[in-house]
Structure formats: C-alpha cells, structure tokens
Amino acid sequence: MTDVTYPADGFALFPDRSVIALRVNGDLKDLATVVTAEDAVEPVTVDSADGLAILRHSTAHVLAQAVQRIRPQANLGIGPPITDGFYYDFGVDDPFTPEDLKAIKKEMERIVRENQRFVRRVVTEDEARAEMADEPFKLELIDLAGGPGSGANAAEGASAEIGAGELTIYDNVTRDGETAWRDLCRGPHVPGTRLVGNGWDLTRIAGAYWRGSEKNPQLQRIYGTAWPTKDELRAYQQRLEEAAKRDHRKLGKELDLFSFPDEIGSGLSVWHPKGGIVRGEMEQHARRRHIAAGYTYVYTPHISKEDLFLTSNHLVTYRDGMFPPIVMDEERDAEGNITKAGQDYYLKPMNCPMHILIYKERARSYRDLPMRLAENGTVYRNELSGALHGLTRVRGFTQDDSHLFVTEDQLETEATRVLEFVTSMLRDFGLDDFELELSMRDDEKSKWIGSDEFWEYSTNALRNVAVASGLKLTEVPGEAAFYGPKIDLKTRDAIGRTWQLSTVQVDPNLPERFGLEYTGPDGEKHRPIMIHRALFGSIERFFAILLEHYAGAFPVWLAPQQxxxxxxxxxxxxxxxxxxxxxxxxxxxxxxxxxxxxxxxxxxxxxxxxxxxxxxxxxxxxxxxxxxxxxxxxxxxxxxxxxxxxxxxxxxxxxxxxxxxxxxxx
Structure with missing residues (x-):
C-alpha cells in the first residue's frame, strides 16, 4: 500500500461529509493527512465527541476571523471548544455590544459560504513570532511553548493553541489560493469553513482575564454553540430555554428557599425556612443511611492553625483557593509594637486533615479497619467573584464528606461498598441515570508519586469495581491526582444534562504525610490507605441540582409543604x-x-x-x-x-x- 492523502476538498472517500478528521495512531489529525500502511487509522465523524470538538473549534476560528474583519485592531486570545460550544477571547478597546454580535454573525455566514480551506503548517518559534508579531497574546503563548507552562497548563483553554512539541499555524485559504487569515493553533480542523454549516449561533458576551488571572488584562469573550445540523441547534436551544425555566437561582427566589444577602458577602448563602426543610430532609435521610452502612459521624471545627495545612500540603498546592490567614494570640504594647508574634489560622478548605487527626488520636489495629468517618463539614474556598454561580459555585458550603481508612486487602471491597452505597442513595433522591469515569495516572513519571505496584494494584481494584457495577465506564489516562486513581460518578437530570457528583478517590499520600499506622496481624506497623468519598459533592450544589431536576416540584417527602x-x-x-x-x-x-x-x-x-x-x-x-x-x-x-x-x-x-x-x- 502506498501513502494516502485524504482529500481536503472533494471528500472523494467520504462523500456524505460525515467524516471530518482522522485518528492516526491514537492522535487526532486533519482529514488532509498522509498515512501509511503501518498506521492505525480511524475516521472521526462529526457527531462523535471528538468530531463535535473539532467542529466547535473550527467555528471559533470562523468567529475570530469575522471579528478581525470588523475590528482589525482586535488582538486574538484563545478560542477552544467547550461543552456544547466554544468561545474566543479578544483584546479590544471598546466592549462588544449586541449589535456587534449581529454584524459578526453575518460576517461568519460569509466566511462559511466562502468555503476557505484550513491548511496546517508546522513553523519554528522564530517563524511563529514573525507571523504573530501583531498579536501580543499569541506571542506570550509562543514563549510558553515547550516550557513548564506549555500545553494545558499554559492558560485556561490554551491547549487548543499550543501543546508539547511542534508549533503549528492554520491558514484559511480561499478558492483562489490566497491566505485570507491565519491563527496559531494545534488543530485539527474541519477541511473547510463550509463544513461549519448552519448549526451554530453566538450566545453571549462576557469578560475574561487573560490566562485566567485577575492580574492580567481583561479581555472580551464571545461564547457560541455549534452542532452538525440546524435541527440539533434548535433542539439545544430548546434545552437551554427549559434549563432557564429550571434555573435554581430563579426557583430559589420564587419558592422562597434561599438567598445571598449583600450584607453577608458574595457566595455565602442563607437558607430560608422552606429551603431549610428540604435541606434538613436531605441531611437526615443521608445520616440514617450512613449509620446503617457502618459510618460514624464526627464533628470538626471550621478553622485551624496553619501547621495542619502545611502538613497536609494544602498551603502549598491549594493556597490560592484558601482565604487569607487570621492572626490569633498576637500581643502589642501601648505604642502598637508587636511584643508577641501571633499564630496564623485558616478557614478549612477541606475536612480530610481533621479526620486524619481523629484517626491518629490513638493507636490503631487492623481490627479497627475499615474505619468509616462521616461529617457534614462546612468548608470555605476563596473563589473568584466571576466564578460564583448560585449554589453550584460558592465560597462557603457543606460537604457530606466521608473518609475511609482501609488496609490494602480491603481496598476493592470497600470501594465496591462505597459505589453501591452512592448509587443507592442517589436513587433515593430520584436520580438513576449514571456513568463512571476512571481517572488513571499520566504516562510521565514526573507527574505522579508512589510505586508502579501500588498504581497497578489500586487502578485495577477501581476498574474491577467499576466493571462489576455494570455502569458505562470511560477510562481517562492522565487525569488522576498525582497520588492515586479515582472513580467519578456522573448522572443525568430530567432534561439530559450531565452532572459530576460522587467521587471515590484512593489516597496513600496523606496517610504518608501524617505518618498514619496500624498494627497488622503480623504485629508489625503498616500504613493504611485512605479513601476520600463525597456523595453529593456539596449539599448546596446537590440541592441546586435536585431543584432544577424537579423544576421545583419536589417529591412529597422532600417538599417544604406537603x-x-x-x-x-x-x-x-x-x-x-x-x-x-x-x-x-x-x-x-x-x-x-x-x-x-x-x-x-x-x-x-x-x-x-x-x-x-x-x-x-x-x-x-x-x-x-x-x-x-x-x-x-x-x-x-x-x-x-x-x-x-x-x-x-x-x-x-x-x-x-x-x-x-x-x-x-x-
């Protein structure tokens, strides 16, 4: 077999135009790619998950070209695909208006009709800088390429622009062979703009900090959605309309369930009597079920000395997500000079370090394990104000948190119990459409700790648990925490939206950091494994999901007034x-x-x-x-x-x- 170039214009091999890209040896490639007999080649259809991402990324490029036709001085940020759509960030002197969106949409329609070809070119860093000389944000991405900030770590969504390895530029080439526009991009893209079709729309304008940091310039972000057909676009828009009717923030006000008083602060909720009834029923039902399943409830404070979070490493890995310290026990003289240094205390962002201290309070035997601790523990996260969203993203929330301390031999059995318990509990609340994701370690050794043997054992244990559940399972390499694999459970609500809820996270790291031990049947000291398990994620977020799932019409047992x-x-x-x-x-x-x-x-x-x-x-x-x-x-x-x-x-x-x-x- 000779080398084959899949055509980018005539679709001779795929006349129905359903195939828009290729997966070659596991990597996504443009349809115009040379392959050999030794290559493993799979067609990527437009209605697949990868195909939809490619379609949406290509539509983002059409958007960016349209913006620069209308506002030539607009600087390009990044334009990745996201769930159900895409966005593109722009540096502009004046914010976009609704009238601008109308003009941009008309220009996008022209670009689609022009059927410009997406042509990929590999360039050197110097060539990329020369071609992007007028694009300061792209130049910054080029500087990051290949360094520690490259790839997905470079910026929110920046992996669509650069990645480890070579730099590439995509030219939009007209029928006359002229380059109408270009962008720094990893690709792949649909063969031509005509394949973007008419199943897209622009949805809203927002502000966004460059690279996700408030220390950087604020850009204008245009959001859009894209689907293979106009009918699918309309169906999506109808789902959005239904979602708007079910918005928990709207229903919370109409049904007098909760509020966010300005006097208290952003992201901090108060629960009204009716909302308190629903929340109380949720918590009491969960408590009864936990106790019946062998869990013991504990209570821990909301605040702790910094030493605890230094030992747990949260002050290193999660400092930006924590509230600033509160200085306690500091003493000053009459002139205000410090005579005794104070001690920094922090509002807790996690419950796990305190549960560990309960375990560590006395010597443990293998006969004490598994040890299952549960708590409705309120935690605090210093979320950016722009990220706050009703009850689903707040600064103070209560986790229905559980931590299990187990031996290595108990890991698979306890993980099975946890998953069965979680799915059973969610069914109690009327959710029964589940699927699982198994997050596994990265191939790069520098991104994880521990032995190969532990990772193989724990990953296989979770895989066995997931397969035995009979639920749909997706394995996701490279998404595990650096210390251990996890299972995430996702559920669909009444209008088909997917929510990630429960997590089963294997953790040998914190037991190691805190020096946890138990005496085994051999009389020797051994290290327990910790399983982090949140059933609802947070009570606030789960309440919001249920409120939208039922559109406020709760089952009789949960209804504030029955x-x-x-x-x-x-x-x-x-x-x-x-x-x-x-x-x-x-x-x-x-x-x-x-x-x-x-x-x-x-x-x-x-x-x-x-x-x-x-x-x-x-x-x-x-x-x-x-x-x-x-x-x-x-x-x-x-x-x-x-x-x-x-x-x-x-x-x-x-x-x-x-x-x-x-x-x-x-």
Whole structure:
C-alpha cells in the first residue's frame, strides 16, 4: 500500500461529509493527512465527541476571523471548544455590544459560504513570532511553548493553541489560493469553513482575564454553540430555554428557599425556612443511611492553625483557593509594637486533615479497619467573584464528606461498598441515570508519586469495581491526582444534562504525610490507605441540582409543604383542620389555608408554590367524611374517604413518590 492523502476538498472517500478528521495512531489529525500502511487509522465523524470538538473549534476560528474583519485592531486570545460550544477571547478597546454580535454573525455566514480551506503548517518559534508579531497574546503563548507552562497548563483553554512539541499555524485559504487569515493553533480542523454549516449561533458576551488571572488584562469573550445540523441547534436551544425555566437561582427566589444577602458577602448563602426543610430532609435521610452502612459521624471545627495545612500540603498546592490567614494570640504594647508574634489560622478548605487527626488520636489495629468517618463539614474556598454561580459555585458550603481508612486487602471491597452505597442513595433522591469515569495516572513519571505496584494494584481494584457495577465506564489516562486513581460518578437530570457528583478517590499520600499506622496481624506497623468519598459533592450544589431536576416540584417527602387544606368556604375550615391535625400527628407537613382569599386564588397560589397535594372540602365531603385531592397538574380526585386519604399521603411520603398527577397517587 502506498501513502494516502485524504482529500481536503472533494471528500472523494467520504462523500456524505460525515467524516471530518482522522485518528492516526491514537492522535487526532486533519482529514488532509498522509498515512501509511503501518498506521492505525480511524475516521472521526462529526457527531462523535471528538468530531463535535473539532467542529466547535473550527467555528471559533470562523468567529475570530469575522471579528478581525470588523475590528482589525482586535488582538486574538484563545478560542477552544467547550461543552456544547466554544468561545474566543479578544483584546479590544471598546466592549462588544449586541449589535456587534449581529454584524459578526453575518460576517461568519460569509466566511462559511466562502468555503476557505484550513491548511496546517508546522513553523519554528522564530517563524511563529514573525507571523504573530501583531498579536501580543499569541506571542506570550509562543514563549510558553515547550516550557513548564506549555500545553494545558499554559492558560485556561490554551491547549487548543499550543501543546508539547511542534508549533503549528492554520491558514484559511480561499478558492483562489490566497491566505485570507491565519491563527496559531494545534488543530485539527474541519477541511473547510463550509463544513461549519448552519448549526451554530453566538450566545453571549462576557469578560475574561487573560490566562485566567485577575492580574492580567481583561479581555472580551464571545461564547457560541455549534452542532452538525440546524435541527440539533434548535433542539439545544430548546434545552437551554427549559434549563432557564429550571434555573435554581430563579426557583430559589420564587419558592422562597434561599438567598445571598449583600450584607453577608458574595457566595455565602442563607437558607430560608422552606429551603431549610428540604435541606434538613436531605441531611437526615443521608445520616440514617450512613449509620446503617457502618459510618460514624464526627464533628470538626471550621478553622485551624496553619501547621495542619502545611502538613497536609494544602498551603502549598491549594493556597490560592484558601482565604487569607487570621492572626490569633498576637500581643502589642501601648505604642502598637508587636511584643508577641501571633499564630496564623485558616478557614478549612477541606475536612480530610481533621479526620486524619481523629484517626491518629490513638493507636490503631487492623481490627479497627475499615474505619468509616462521616461529617457534614462546612468548608470555605476563596473563589473568584466571576466564578460564583448560585449554589453550584460558592465560597462557603457543606460537604457530606466521608473518609475511609482501609488496609490494602480491603481496598476493592470497600470501594465496591462505597459505589453501591452512592448509587443507592442517589436513587433515593430520584436520580438513576449514571456513568463512571476512571481517572488513571499520566504516562510521565514526573507527574505522579508512589510505586508502579501500588498504581497497578489500586487502578485495577477501581476498574474491577467499576466493571462489576455494570455502569458505562470511560477510562481517562492522565487525569488522576498525582497520588492515586479515582472513580467519578456522573448522572443525568430530567432534561439530559450531565452532572459530576460522587467521587471515590484512593489516597496513600496523606496517610504518608501524617505518618498514619496500624498494627497488622503480623504485629508489625503498616500504613493504611485512605479513601476520600463525597456523595453529593456539596449539599448546596446537590440541592441546586435536585431543584432544577424537579423544576421545583419536589417529591412529597422532600417538599417544604406537603399538604395544604383548602376549604370551599370558611364554614368547612374546621372540618379540614381536623384532617390536617391527623396528618400532622403522622409527621406530615400540612396546614389549612385560612386566608381571606377565595378558593380559586388559594388553589393558584399553592399550585404556583408547587405544593404536591391540596385537600379540598365542601358540604358533600363534610357530610360523607371524604376529601378531594387536587394535584400539581390541575387534575383532581373527589370523594376519597378521610382514612384512605391519610394512608395514601403517608404512603407516598414513605415511598419517596413523585406525585404530580392523580395517577401518581392511584
């Protein structure tokens, strides 16, 4: 077989245009790539994960070219693909406006119709600097190429521009063979701009610091989305509209669940009575399940001396994410001079060092293991204000944190128990669509510590656990922490969005740093392995996910108000009071609406507040000892005997039922 060049223009080998790139010997390459008989070649289709990323990256280049046609002085930042879309950063004197976006979109449409070819060129650093002489941000990336800041570490999203090894520039070449535009880029790209198609749109403008640091210039970021077809774009836009309706920040305000008072500070939430009820039910249910599974709850302070975080290494590896120190026990004289140096204390960013100290408090035997500690521990992270997002990204949050101390022989068994426990718990909350990612070590030895034997053993143990679960498993080389592999569990919500929730992280590092030991059956000292396990991730974030998953219409057991009684007229309120009192005696959160509003308004009010069950009573119900159910969807069931109605309600709560319609309570 002779060398083959896949065509970049005619698609002779793939006339349906579904193949837009190649994977050659494991690396993504442009379709116009020379391969040999010895190469392993796989076509990359536009609807695959890699194909979508390539499509979106190419669309980002079309965006950047359009911007520089309209604003020639705009400096190029970076333009990577992201989940469901792309962005490109620009250095401009004046911020972009909505009118600018309209003009940019029209220019992008012209570039797509021109069907410019993406042509890759390998260049030297000097050549790259000469060609990018007017692009200061690109020059900075070139300076980083090949150094310790190269590749993905160079900047947020910069791996799309540079990577380890050679530098490449992509020319956009017209039908006449002229270079219309160029950019420093790793690629690959679709063969030509026509393949970008019409399944794209620009979505919003935002500010972004260059290389993700507030010490650097602020750029203008234009976000967009891109899909293989217009129909897929419309479907995505409809999902966004539905997501906007379910936005937990919007629902939190409408349903009076939580808020972020300015007087307290950004990223610090307060929970209102209704939100507190839901959160309390979440925590109490999790607590009962943990205790039944052999966990012991502990409590630790919110603040600690710096020595603890020096030993754990958080003050080295995570200092930027920690709040500044609080100086304690410092003494000064009358003139204000320090006479006794103080001690730095830090708000804790993690619970694990304190759990380790509990383990270390006394000698441990192999008979004490596995040791399973659990805590709803509040931690604090110094997040940038621009990164804060409702309850999903905050500065103070509570982790449902657990740490297990196990022997090497117990690792696989305990990891299996953890995964089974996690999936069972999430199903209790109505989530049941799961998949797993196994993060494995990098091939480069400098990026991990420990022995080959430990990594092989622990990775195989987690792989066995994941495979035995029967869930979809994706193995991700190079994504493990430097000290050990982990399993991440992802779940899909009611509108198909994927959320990463639980993690099972193997850690021999912290036991080593703190000198943890246990006495084995041989009488010798051994080092335990630590398993970090967060089920919800954080209670705040999980609450937000559930709120959006259910669009505020929680299952009866979680609903802040489970039942409301609505009398047809005031004369029937005492009859409903008796029924509601019986429900309260069974632990049901119920009340009668005694307001002056007319019955139809009361029904609308409580429907808007997403109360799952409304009990309505009039003369016929009172005389016959019955009650009528009204449900969230407006359906109604009449004439249910009171005893039967109470049992139906109590049963729905006990079974964690989602009751939105009459059929749900049949």
């Amino acid at each position: 039942v409301v009684g609505i009398p047809v007229a005031d004369d029937f309120a005492p009859y409903l009071d008796e029924i509601i009192d019986r429900l309260r005696a069974r632990g049901v959160r119920a009340e009668v609406d005694h307001s002056a509003d007319r019955m139809p308004k009361k029904i609308r009010t409580h429907t808007t507040q997403k109360v799952p069950l409304q009990l309505i009573a009039g003369e016929q119900d009172r005389s016959q000892g019955t009650v009528s159910f009204r449900f969230r969807d407006g359906s109604q069931t009449n004439g249910i005997p009171v005893d039967e109605a109470i049992e139906k309600i109590v049963g729905a709560i006990a079974s964690h039922a989602l009751v939105n319609t009459a059929e749900d309570l049949a």
